[in-house]
Amino acid sequence: MTAILEVQKLRTRFKTDYGKVAVVDGVDFSIKEGETLGVVGESGCGKSVTSLSIMRLLAGNGSSEGHIFYEGKDLLQISEKQMQKIRGNDIAMIFQEPMTSLNPLQTVGRQIEESVLLHRKSSKAEAKKRAIEMLKAVGMPRPDEIYGEYPHQLSGGMRQRVMIAMAMSCEPKLIIADEPTTALDVTIQAQILELMQKVKEETNTSIMLITHDLGVVAEMCDRVIVMYAGQVVEEADKYELFENPKHPYTIGLMNSVPDLDEEVEFLETIPGSVPLAHQMPTGCRFAPRCSKAMPICHEQEPELFKLQDQQCRCWLYAEGV
Ligand SMILES: Nc1ncnc2c1ncn2[C@@H]1O[C@H](COP(=O)(O)OP(=O)(O)OP(=O)(O)O)[C@@H](O)[C@H]1O
Ligand SMILES: [Mg+2]
Numbered sequence: 001m002t003a004i005l006e007v008q009k010l011r012t013r014f015k016t017d018y019g020k021v022a023v024v025d026g027v028d029f030s031i032k033e034g035e036t037l038g039v040v041g042e043s044g045c046g047k048s049v050t051s052l053s054i055m056r057l058l059a060g061n062g063s064s065e066g067h068i069f070y071e072g073k074d075l076l077q078i079s080e081k082q083m084q085k086i087r088g089n090d091i092a093m094i095f096q097e098p099m100t101s102l103n104p105l106q107t108v109g110r111q112i113e114e115s116v117l118l119h120r121k122s123s124k125a126e127a128k129k130r131a132i133e134m135l136k137a138v139g140m141p142r143p144d145e146i147y148g149e150y151p152h153q154l155s156g157g158m159r160q161r162v163m164i165a166m167a168m169s170c171e172p173k174l175i176i177a178d179e180p181t182t183a184l185d186v187t188i189q190a191q192i193l194e195l196m197q198k199v200k201e202e203t204n205t206s207i208m209l210i211t212h213d214l215g216v217v218a219e220m221c222d223r224v225i226v227m228y229a230g231q232v233v234e235e236a237d238k239y240e241l242f243e244n245p246k247h248p249y250t251i252g253l254m255n256s257v258p259d260l261d262e263e264v265e266f267l268e269t270i271p272g273s274v275p276l277a278h279q280m281p282t283g284c285r286f287a288p289r290c291s292k293a294m295p296i297c298h299e300q301e302p303e304l305f306k307l308q309d310q311q312c313r314c315w316l317y318a319e320g321v
Pocket of ligand 1: 043059
C-alpha cells in the first residue's frame with residue numbers, strides 16, 4: 001500500500017509568553033491508502049496541533065517546519081491558494097464541536113451545496129441534488145426538510161452528521177477526524193462511527209482518527225500512533241499495540257482502560273503529569289513518570305527505535321527485541 005500522507009520531522013511552534021515553544025516536536029508518521037490511523041495520547045500532547053498543522057489551519061502565533069507530503073507535494077511549501085484547493089477537495093477535516101465549524105446563519109443544505117460547488121464543477125441544481133443525497137447517505141431522517149433547516153434546529157448528533165456529509169461531499173482522499181464523537185452520547189457515537197466506517201469501505205478513503213477513547217481505536221483503526229509531549233512514542237498495528245504494547249507510557253494507557261465499556265480519562269494509573277512545552281525534561285520526556293526509567297533516560301533523548309512490527313521511543317528497546 002502506498003502512503004497518501006507522509007509527515008516527516010514535523011515541528012510546530014507557538015509564540016507564547018515563554019518565547020517560542022515547540023508543542024509538536026519531531027513527529028514522523030504516514031497514512032496509507034484506505035487505512036485508518038488512530039492517534040492517541042493524553043490531553044495537551046499535540047494531537048490537534050498535528051492535525052491543524054497538516055491542514056495549515058494553525059492559530060496566527062503558530063508555525064510549522066518539516067515536511068508533510070501529500071501526493072508528492074509538500075503541503076508546507078505550496079501556496080495558500082494551492083492549499084485551499086486541497087482542503088475539502090483532497091483532505092477534509094471533521095472537528096469535535098460541529099457548531100464551531102458550521103455557519104449558524106445558513107441552512108445546512110446550502111452549506112453542503114457550497115462545499116460541493118467550491119470543489120466540483122456542477123450546476124446549482126446538481127449541487128442541491130448532491131447535498132440531499134449526502135444528507136441521506138449520512139442517515140439523516142427527512143433529508144429534503146433538513147436541507148432547509150439551520151444548524152441550531154438540529155441535535156448535536158445531527159450536526160455532526162452534517163459535518164460528515166460536508167466532508168464526504170467532495171469525496172476527499174483523506175479525512176482527518178479530531179475527536180469526532182467525543183461530544184456525543186454513546187448510541188449516536190456508535191452510529192457516527194459506523195457511518196464513517198461504511199463511507200470508508202465504499203470509497204477507500206483514508207482516515208486519521210484522533211481519539212481519547214481506546215474502545216474507538218479498537219473498533220475503527222488499522223494502525224495507531226501514541227503521542228506523548230509533542231512526540232510519537234510508539235507506532236504499531238492495532239492488534240500489536242493492544243496485545244503487546246512496548247512503551248511504558250502505552251502500557252500505562254492500556255492499564256488505565258477499565259473492563260467496563262465506559263469512557264474514562266486516560267492515565268489514572270500513571271502518576272504525575274505531562275511536562276509543559278517550555279519545561280521539557282532532559283532525556284526522555286516520559287522519564288520523570290516512568291517506573292522503568294534508567295540513568296540514561298534522564299540524560300539522553302531516545303529516538304524512535306524500529307522494532308520488528310512497531311516503533312518505540314524508549315531506551316529499553318535500544319538493542320531491539
Ligand atoms: N495557539 C496556541 N498558542 C500556544 N499554545 C497552544 C496553541 N494551541 C495549542 N497550544 C498548546 O499546544 C499543546 C498541544 O495542544 P493540542 O490542542 O494539540 O492538544 P491535544 O493533544 O489535541 O489535547 P486534547 O486531547 O485536550 O484535545 C497544548 O499545550 C496547548 O496548550
Ligand atoms: Mg485536541
